[in-house]
Amino acid sequence: MxxxxxxxxxxxxxxxxxxxxxxxxxxxxxxxxxxxxxxxVAHEGGGKAAYGGSYLEDTEWWTKKRxxxxxxxxxxxxxxxxxxxxxxxxxxxxxxxxxxFHFGLYLVGGATALLLLGxxxxxFLPEAISQPAxxxxxLLAPALGGAGLILGIVGAIGxxxxxxxxxxxxxxxxxxLFNLLFFVVAFGVAAATWLLYDRDFSMVGAxxxxxxxxxxxxxxxxxxxxxxxxxxxxxxxxxxxIPTTHMSHFIGKYFAYHSIRWxxxxxxxxxxxxxxxxxxxxxxxxxxxxxxxADGKKSWLDVTLEDQSK
Amino acid sequence: MKQPDSVKDMGRHPGQxxxxxxPLEQIPLPPPFDKIDEEPKFAQLSEAAREKYVVLDDTIAVxxxxxxxxxxxxxxxxxFLSGLEKLFSVEDNWTFLQPFEMSMEHCARCQTCSDACPxxxxxxxxxxxxxxxxxxxxxxxxxxxxxxASPAIHGDIDLNWETVARLIELSYRCNLCRRCAQxxxxxxxNALLSREIRKIASxxxxxVPKELHDDGSxxxxxxxxxxxxxxxxxxxxxxxxxxxxxxxTGVPVTTPFDVVGADILLIHNAGEIMAWPxxxxxxxxxxxxxxxxxxxxxxxxxxxxxxxxxWYDDVxxxxxxxxxxxxxxxxxxxKIVLGECGHAHKALTVIADKVLTGxxxxxxxxxxxxxxxxxxxxxxxxxxxxxxxxxxxHDPCNxxxxxxxxxxxxxxxxxxxxxxxxxxxxxxxxxxYCCGGGSGFAIMSGHNFAxxxxxxxxxxxxxxxxxxxSDESMDPSHxxxxxxxxxxxxxxxxxxxxxxxAFEKAGIYYGGLVELIVNAMVDVQPGFIDWEWH
Numbered sequence: 001m002x003x004x005x006x007x008x009x010x011x012x013x014x015x016x017x018x019x020x021x022x023x024x025x026x027x028x029x030x031x032x033x034x035x036x037x038x039x040x041v042a043h044e045g046g047g048k049a050a051y052g053g054s055y056l057e058d059t060e061w062w063t064k065k066r067x068x069x070x071x072x073x074x075x076x077x078x079x080x081x082x083x084x085x086x087x088x089x090x091x092x093x094x095x096x097x098x099x100x101f102h103f104g105l106y107l108v109g110g111a112t113a114l115l116l117l118g119x120x121x122x123x124f125l126p127e128a129i130s131q132p133a134x135x136x137x138x139l140l141a142p143a144l145g146g147a148g149l150i151l152g153i154v155g156a157i158g159x160x161x162x163x164x165x166x167x168x169x170x171x172x173x174x175x176x177l178f179n180l181l182f183f184v185v186a187f188g189v190a191a192a193t194w195l196l197y198d199r200d201f202s203m204v205g206a207x208x209x210x211x212x213x214x215x216x217x218x219x220x221x222x223x224x225x226x227x228x229x230x231x232x233x234x235x236x237x238x239x240x241x242i243p244t245t246h247m248s249h250f251i252g253k254y255f256a257y258h259s260i261r262w263x264x265x266x267x268x269x270x271x272x273x274x275x276x277x278x279x280x281x282x283x284x285x286x287x288x289x290x291x292x293x294a295d296g297k298k299s300w301l302d303v304t305l306e307d308q309s310k
Numbered sequence: 311m312k313q314p315d316s317v318k319d320m321g322r323h324p325g326q327x328x329x330x331x332x333p334l335e336q337i338p339l340p341p342p343f344d345k346i347d348e349e350p351k352f353a354q355l356s357e358a359a360r361e362k363y364v365v366l367d368d369t370i371a372v373x374x375x376x377x378x379x380x381x382x383x384x385x386x387x388x389x390f391l392s393g394l395e396k397l398f399s400v401e402d403n404w405t406f407l408q409p410f411e412m413s414m415e416h417c418a419r420c421q422t423c424s425d426a427c428p429x430x431x432x433x434x435x436x437x438x439x440x441x442x443x444x445x446x447x448x449x450x451x452x453x454x455x456x457x458x459a460s461p462a463i464h465g466d467i468d469l470n471w472e473t474v475a476r477l478i479e480l481s482y483r484c485n486l487c488r489r490c491a492q493x494x495x496x497x498x499x500n501a502l503l504s505r506e507i508r509k510i511a512s513x514x515x516x517x518v519p520k521e522l523h524d525d526g527s528x529x530x531x532x533x534x535x536x537x538x539x540x541x542x543x544x545x546x547x548x549x550x551x552x553x554x555x556x557x558x559t560g561v562p563v564t565t566p567f568d569v570v571g572a573d574i575l576l577i578h579n580a581g582e583i584m585a586w587p588x589x590x591x592x593x594x595x596x597x598x599x600x601x602x603x604x605x606x607x608x609x610x611x612x613x614x615x616x617x618x619x620x621w622y623d624d625v626x627x628x629x630x631x632x633x634x635x636x637x638x639x640x641x642x643x644x645k646i647v648l649g650e651c652g653h654a655h656k657a658l659t660v661i662a663d664k665v666l667t668g669x670x671x672x673x674x675x676x677x678x679x680x681x682x683x684x685x686x687x688x689x690x691x692x693x694x695x696x697x698x699x700x701x702x703x704h705d706p707c708n709x710x711x712x713x714x715x716x717x718x719x720x721x722x723x724x725x726x727x728x729x730x731x732x733x734x735x736x737x738x739x740x741x742x743y744c745c746g747g748g749s750g751f752a753i754m755s756g757h758n759f760a761x762x763x764x765x766x767x768x769x770x771x772x773x774x775x776x777x778x779x780s781d782e783s784m785d786p787s788h789x790x791x792x793x794x795x796x797x798x799x800x801x802x803x804x805x806x807x808x809x810x811x812a813f814e815k816a817g818i819y820y821g822g823l824v825e826l827i828v829n830a831m832v833d834v835q836p837g838f839i840d841w842e843w844h
Binding site for chain 2: 027031034036039048051060062168176252253259260266269277278284286306
């Protein structure tokens with residue numbers, strides 16, 4: 001049974017990583033598209049981001065060096081990721097559910113990272129370093145993990161109830177409910193294990209340390225051990241499931257901002273973008289409406305330049 | 311108020327409208343227009359129109375004839391599915407593939423966008439106009455009928471000809487202002503999905519409102535302008551405008567045409583030449599007084615900055631954008647300056663940025679910037695007291711939220727309007743509300759569409775205008791100016807003001823930005839803004 005938990009944990013994590021990378025690659029390999037930015041654009045320099053201005057306000061902007069502020073982006077991105085600022089600003093009711101849910105995930109993720117670190121420290125570093133580190137992790141991990149599980153459950157239940165509201169009900173597919181229920185169940189089992197059998201995270205800490213060192217030894221006895229296995233299996237399945245659904249928006253959102261909303265780099269004469277655009281304009285068009293005049297062979301450039309004056 | 315119970319209603323209730331707005335149930339406007347039962351009547355669709363065309367709600371924008379045979383019905387469904395597949399193809403939709411797929415995949419359907427949409431809000435939150443209502447239908451059709459995914463994952467929908475026809479019609483109940491996208495916590499863009507539905511209809515099925523296509527981009531590409539003005543006529547009209555302007559200002563002015571090697575090619579929305587000649591006249595007056603090297607083009611398309619393709623068709627869009635650039639290339643100008651037209655700004659400056667290469671990649675600049683630089687140069691002697699009346703500023707979505715040109719127009723107003731006379735609308739800048747004419751609505755008036763537009767899309771803007779002037783007397787003799795530096799917005803604002811008779815009843819007038827500059831110029835006769843309703 002314990003071996004099964006180890007196998008599922010390895011497979012879950014590996015699948016998650018591969019699926020996330022595949023998603024990232026999919027979004028990043030998409031062709032250049034028409035500019036479709038939306039202001040404010042956070043990296044606009046010279047104080048423009050504050051009011052939503054752009055370099056297009058500058059005299060002969062194409063002759064000027066653009067001011068692009070990474071700090072400006074971080075000032076928007078970090079609070080957005082941590083506190084869901086856009087949602088708080090525009091939909092406070094949903095934020096009161098969504099924020100605990102997401103922050104709970106971050107805390108659980110943080111606790112897991114600490115336990116992984118603990119495993120590495122215990123397995124590969126001398127005792128003089130590993131013992132104090134383990135003590136610190138032993139204090140932090142249960143606090144973060146426990147709080148994360150509770151927040152995650154509260155948030156997921158809140159979101160689940162909200163999906164039954166009049167405004168959202170008709171826009172909710174069975175899969176949306178399943179996704180949230182999956183969180184409630186997986187986090188619920190993990191929280192029960194924590195509260196009933198593993199208050200100090202010693203069992204889960206040992207399990208993660210074993211994962212790191214590829215030691216597939218059993219952890220915990222009887223019901224406690226069974227609950228740990230059940231928690232691990234459910235959480236691993238959840239982790240593997242997330243990137244296959246629209247919950248992978250944590251990857252898509254990066255591109256929604258950096259490749260669309262904030263993508264304002266101009267195509268300057270003679271610049272690199274021109275070559276890409278010329279290649280795209282050489283692609284065949286197959287739209288069927290008569291006014292397009294496409295036949296599947298003519299390119300975008302061909303149909304664009306055709307004489308329309310007759 | 312009648313509204314759909316579910317997105318599934320899109321394919322149900324054959325032949326029946328899915329929504330009806332009772333104007334008496336709308337939120338009243340601020341004073342002096344606060345008596346809802348005294349508002350103008352909302353014209354009803356004729357029985358003949360209801361009989362002939364697909365009816366979605368209280369109006370018709372697209373004129374999709376009801377199919378007569380099973381083949382006609384199948385053609386609608388199959389054409390739509392075929393177009394939908396093409397939206398996911400790199401070849402056919404590299405232009406918007408990533409933004410489109412992002413919005414199809416990642417909308418959490420959390421309804422955050424609903425509060426941002428002025429149409430949904432002014433409709434009394436009628437479900438049909440909820441920003442994600444149409445996108446949800448599109449998503450469900452895609453996942454169920456193209457991807458063959460289980461409805462348990464993405465939701466269920468029936469697909470029949472009526473679903474398709476109503477969805478196309480519904481894509482023309484959105485101003486594409488992208489206020490919804492601005493508030494989306496994930497970055498989904500439901501306005502873009504409206505545009506992509508319009509693209510399927512136009513580029514695959516050949517279904518488009520006549521005003522945008524046959525009388526719009528097709529006419530522009532054929533004769534030179536959607537106004538029907540040929541090169542010869544436009545030159546004649548500009549000559550007349552120059553004479554008229556000189557008469558009004560006391561300053562002779564000649565608009566240069568086809569000056570090879572000029573610094574600037576100025577491209578107006580040709581609607582200005584026809585409907586608001588004082589605007590091109592004012593530009594000529596300011597540019598000449600500032601001593602700019604500039605010209606208009608008399609090449610077909612080169613004298614009309616409109617590009618309606620930006621709202622419904624990527625190929626029509628590219629065709630017009632390239633012809634604008636070709637006109638500039640022929641004259642060898644250093645830059646193109648876009649006149650007071652928001653969508654022309656966005657089309658040629660931002661979107662065409664990924665179309666124009668080589669010698670067609672000529673820099674484009676907003677006239678807001680050019681005019682601001684003229685003001686900064688001190689070449690014009692200005693007397694702001696000539697504009698001693700309350701002024702508010704409308705922010706055209708295309709220019710502001712979608713291009714980030716926010717401050718130049720405000721700097722100009724500060725220079726030409728006395729202190730304390732200018733007041734912002736709330737909200738303003740990049741959070742502004744659309745005038746209600748966005749995405750082509752300003753030029754669409756078939757059946758009773760104009761009435762629908764005034765009651766549904768333009769109402770929020772009218773509300774904002776009234777609120778901006780709420781501290782002023784609403785006596786008609788107390789003149790108030792809505793500055794709208796965009797031709798389509800100006801048309802829409804003219805129409806709303808006329809619908810409510812706001813000039814006669816409350817003294818609310820409208821106009822462009824450059825007119826305010828000329829009105830403040832010391833070297834011209836006072837009274838360029840004549841306060842004559844037209």
